[in-house]
Amino acid sequence: MTPKxxxxxxxxxxxxxxxxxxxxxxxxxxxxxxxxxxxxxxxRHTPQPTQPSxxxxxxxxxxxxxxxxGRYQKILFLLMIPFAFFVAFVYFSQIFITLVPEExxxxxxxxxxxxxxxxxxxxxxxxxxxxxxxxxxxMYAVNFTYIHSLGIRKADPNWPKQSCAYGWEYNFTEIxxxxxxxxxxxxxxxxxxxxxxxxxFFMGAIVGGLIFGYIxxxxxxxxxxxxxxxxxxxxxxxxxxxxxxxxxxxxRFFVGFAFDNCFTMMYILVLEYTxxxxxxxxxxxxxxxxxxxxxxxxxxxxxxxxDWKMFAIVTSAPLILAVFTPFVVPESARWLVSQxxxxxxxxxxxxxxxxxxxxxxxxxxxxFDESCKRMQxxxxxxxxxxxxxxxxxxxxRRITILLIVIWMVxxxxxxxxxxxxxxxxxxxxxxxxxxxxxxxxxxxxxxxxLDRWGRRWLAFGTMVMSGTFSLLxxxxxxxxxxAALAILGRFSVNISYNIGLQYAAELLPTVVRAQGVAFxxxxxxxxxxxxxxxxxxxxxxxxxxxxxxGILGIFGGFLSLYLPETLNHELPQTLADGxxxxxxxxxxxxxxxxxxxxxxxxxxxxxxxxxxxxxxxSLRASTRGEYSxxxxxxxxxSRASFKSINxxx
Numbered sequence: 001m002t003p004k005x006x007x008x009x010x011x012x013x014x015x016x017x018x019x020x021x022x023x024x025x026x027x028x029x030x031x032x033x034x035x036x037x038x039x040x041x042x043x044r045h046t047p048q049p050t051q052p053s054x055x056x057x058x059x060x061x062x063x064x065x066x067x068x069x070g071r072y073q074k075i076l077f078l079l080m081i082p083f084a085f086f087v088a089f090v091y092f093s094q095i096f097i098t099l100v101p102e103e104x105x106x107x108x109x110x111x112x113x114x115x116x117x118x119x120x121x122x123x124x125x126x127x128x129x130x131x132x133x134x135x136x137x138x139m140y141a142v143n144f145t146y147i148h149s150l151g152i153r154k155a156d157p158n159w160p161k162q163s164c165a166y167g168w169e170y171n172f173t174e175i176x177x178x179x180x181x182x183x184x185x186x187x188x189x190x191x192x193x194x195x196x197x198x199x200x201f202f203m204g205a206i207v208g209g210l211i212f213g214y215i216x217x218x219x220x221x222x223x224x225x226x227x228x229x230x231x232x233x234x235x236x237x238x239x240x241x242x243x244x245x246x247x248x249x250x251x252r253f254f255v256g257f258a259f260d261n262c263f264t265m266m267y268i269l270v271l272e273y274t275x276x277x278x279x280x281x282x283x284x285x286x287x288x289x290x291x292x293x294x295x296x297x298x299x300x301x302x303x304x305x306x307d308w309k310m311f312a313i314v315t316s317a318p319l320i321l322a323v324f325t326p327f328v329v330p331e332s333a334r335w336l337v338s339q340x341x342x343x344x345x346x347x348x349x350x351x352x353x354x355x356x357x358x359x360x361x362x363x364x365x366x367x368f369d370e371s372c373k374r375m376q377x378x379x380x381x382x383x384x385x386x387x388x389x390x391x392x393x394x395x396x397r398r399i400t401i402l403l404i405v406i407w408m409v410x411x412x413x414x415x416x417x418x419x420x421x422x423x424x425x426x427x428x429x430x431x432x433x434x435x436x437x438x439x440x441x442x443x444x445x446x447x448x449x450l451d452r453w454g455r456r457w458l459a460f461g462t463m464v465m466s467g468t469f470s471l472l473x474x475x476x477x478x479x480x481x482x483a484a485l486a487i488l489g490r491f492s493v494n495i496s497y498n499i500g501l502q503y504a505a506e507l508l509p510t511v512v513r514a515q516g517v518a519f520x521x522x523x524x525x526x527x528x529x530x531x532x533x534x535x536x537x538x539x540x541x542x543x544x545x546x547x548x549x550g551i552l553g554i555f556g557g558f559l560s561l562y563l564p565e566t567l568n569h570e571l572p573q574t575l576a577d578g579x580x581x582x583x584x585x586x587x588x589x590x591x592x593x594x595x596x597x598x599x600x601x602x603x604x605x606x607x608x609x610x611x612x613x614x615x616x617x618s619l620r621a622s623t624r625g626e627y628s629x630x631x632x633x634x635x636x637x638s639r640a641s642f643k644s645i646n647x648x649x
Contacts, residue, residue: 059334059375060276062368066349068275069282070356076270077282079328080263082321083225084290087263088298089315090232090255092436094201095419096302097239097312098181098194099428103171106139106164114148118169123154127161137188139164164188174428177306180239180248191539193245198419198532200249204256206525212261221332222325225265229322232258236316240309255316262319263291272334273352280447288443295436299429337372345372385511387519389575396509396578400516402563403504404523406459409556410493410500411524413466415531416549417490423538423545424486425478435490442494450499454567455506459499459560466492467553474543474550486546493553500524506566509578 067073108125116124125144127135140155141162170182180186186193208228216224235254242248267286274282298315305311333345346365353360390400421432449458469489473482501517508516537544564582572578 059272059337059368059371061371062349062364063273063275065358065360065364066352067356067358069278070352070358072352072355073270073274073278073282075355076273076329077286080266080270080286081290082318083263083266084286085294086229086232086258086319086322087260088291088294089318090236090258090262091260092295092298092418093236093312093315094198094252094255095432096299097179097308098186098197099175099179099422100181100187100191100194101170101172101175103133103173104136104168104182104187105134106137107167107169108139108144109166110144111148114145120153124152125155127155127157136168137164138162176303177308179308180242183308184245186245192536195532195536197245197249197252199529201252201256201259202525202529204253205259205528206256206522207253208257208259208261209522209525211257212265216265216335221265221269221335222329224261225269225329226322226325228258228261228265229319229325232262233316233319233322236319237313239316240312258319262322266325266329269329269332272332273330284443284447288440292437292439295439296433298436299432303429337375340376342369342372385515385575387512387515389512390508390516390578393575393579395580395583396575399507399563399578399581402559403507403516404520406556406559406563407500407504407520407524408527409552409559410463410496412527412531412534413463413549413553413556414490414493414497415528416534416545417466417470417486417493419532419535420486420538420545420549423535423542424473424483426480426483431483431487435487438487438491438494442491443498446495446498451567454565455499455503456560456563456565459496459503459563460557462492462495462499463553463557463560466490466496467550467555467557470546470550470553474546478542489546489549489553496553496556503563503566506571507563507578507581508572509575510571510573511575 105122105126108121111121111125122128122134124147125139127138127140129135138161140159142159168182168185168187170178172178181194208231212224212228215227232255235251235257239248239251239255242251267283270286271279271282301314302308302311305314330348330351331344333348336342336345336348346368349365349368350360352358391397417435421435422428424431446458466489469485469492473485473489476482476485501521504517504520505513534548535545537548564585569581570577572581
């Protein structure tokens with residue numbers, strides 16, 4: 001059980017460009033009174049020795065008083081489970097309803113009427129090549145009734161050929177059910193249609209991010225969370241009743257509205273109410289456990305349901321549970337504060353206090369109310385800045401462009417690996433499960449290393465490893481060797497993905513951080529639109545997708561070396577800070593080898609130093625700021641904004 005917090009006193013806080021200097025405050029000393037409970041639940045004050053006391057200067061300072069991770073936070077943590085399942089269902093389900101078996105060939109109804117077996121039909125009607133097997137897109141252009149009357153049972157390779165005229169037959173041995181792609185024959189000259197529908201899905205994600213970002217800004221996080229899930233439910237169920245490609249694409253476009261929005265808002269809400277020392281656990285475990293379980297279970301749901309229409313309904317129907325969200329999940333207190341609704345925020349916090357079994361002094365809430373007013377003034381001051389300010393000075397412009405390109409590369413490589421599983425030469429369902437399971441060790445390894453090795457070299461190492469493994473997968477035989485290397489590439493880019501958005505949130509100045517991270521996030525969606533087309537390159541050459549993903553991974557890794565390291569550094573607040581940040585750092589500076597220095601050492605010396613405000617600044621960029629932009633919705637990838645930032649504080 002977390003010890004009862006001390007009764008914090010009010011301070012006259014020094015100001016620095018309109019921002020509270022939390023590093024200064026955290027080192028102040030003052031006397032305080034210890035709150036303790038007697039057996040009757042009454043609060044008594046007992047004299048205590050003079051010791052440091054942290055005043056209420058931000059939302060995070062209030063959390064220890066109501067409970068960092070008490071009973072209510074644990075309930076909210078468990079309530080993340082359905083939303084983590086929702087995002088896995090929305091993201092991956094389209095893969096399983098657009099699968100096309102590797103073996104397919106032209107249907108010849110004439111031979112079926114003549115009672116030929118499958119092998120006899122293929123031998124007589126389908127051109128055969130020693131390397132590629134039976135043709136997928138051509139058939140012999142002859143009169144098969146006449147051929148049958150002559151008693152011929154095997155085709156002459158010199159017979160004329162034509163494109164499939166009567167549809168296709170499919171080998172459903174490895175994929176044991178018909179999909180929307182096989183039902184509507186999206187193969188051969190129409191093989192690009194599943195790829196196009198995937199890209200349309202990501203376009204819907206962009207539009208949905210903008211729409212529900214606006215709703216989250218003006219009407220609250222809970223209406224946005226419930227709304228996007230309801231649209232995902234309606235469009236997902238409607239997918240099962242489509243009659244052509246464009247109907248299917250419209251449905252997937254609206255399902256894209258729910259992509260990540262269906263989880264990210266809940267994810268951020270829970271992190272808002274979780275104390276700093278527990279955020280790393282909550283941020284990582286919600287993804288590593290809940291999302292991974294859903295991702296690994298999804299292929300087997302498809303396998304055993306064995307009906308793409310029923311699968312679409314089963315994976316979409318649970319999203320309707322989001323209508324109960326307003327009854328079990330509290331509104332974002334940070335958003336309420338940003339709207340000037342401090343009394344409502346305080347009411348929610350008192351509910352946390354009650355369920356967690358805490359007793360909080362009225363003075364604490366008074367201090368919180370005063371800090372909220374300062375926070376609103378800060379927001380008003382930041383409103384004078386725009387995204388264009390990131391491109392006005394040379395160093396900050398270079399850093400911003402690098403962050404955009406690197407995040408686009410990471411997004412494209414990650415999504416490319418997700419969708420390229422079918423080209424690895426092994427059982428699709430087993431391979432997908434193993435690849436999805438890499439999320440758990442990737443998150444765990446990141447937690448153990450990110451605050452020790454830093455961002456830059458870990459991003460470089462994991463991206464280069466991803467690219468190297470992808471290229472090596474091309475050089476070994478198709479099957480277990482190539483699949484193993486490709487999965488290692490997926491594992492590595494999982495780590496890179498989780499570093500990406502956090503890196504941006506730390507490097508961009510506070511005054512434009514939310515807008516900058518939002519723009520970078522949107523550019524990642526643009527890159528994801530291209531990922532299905534990279535995977536489609538396998539129709540040209542089987543190894544081409546892995547070659548492209550490998551080259552891009554290595555390219556992005558080397559680009560990350562040109563970014564400044566942020567570990568143990570004060571985060572930039574003003575544009576001037578952003579322009580000077582990292583000046584004096586060498587490319588080969590490595591945090592593990594750097595000498596730790598005191599906080600009062602000049603920041604411009606280039607040494608690594610721990611800032612007391614790192615956790616607050618990053619959390620503020622990831623929760624208050626992101627929805628102010630009306631754009632930033634991505635977990636992953638925004639989930640990275642929280643990962644390990646607050647460890648060791």
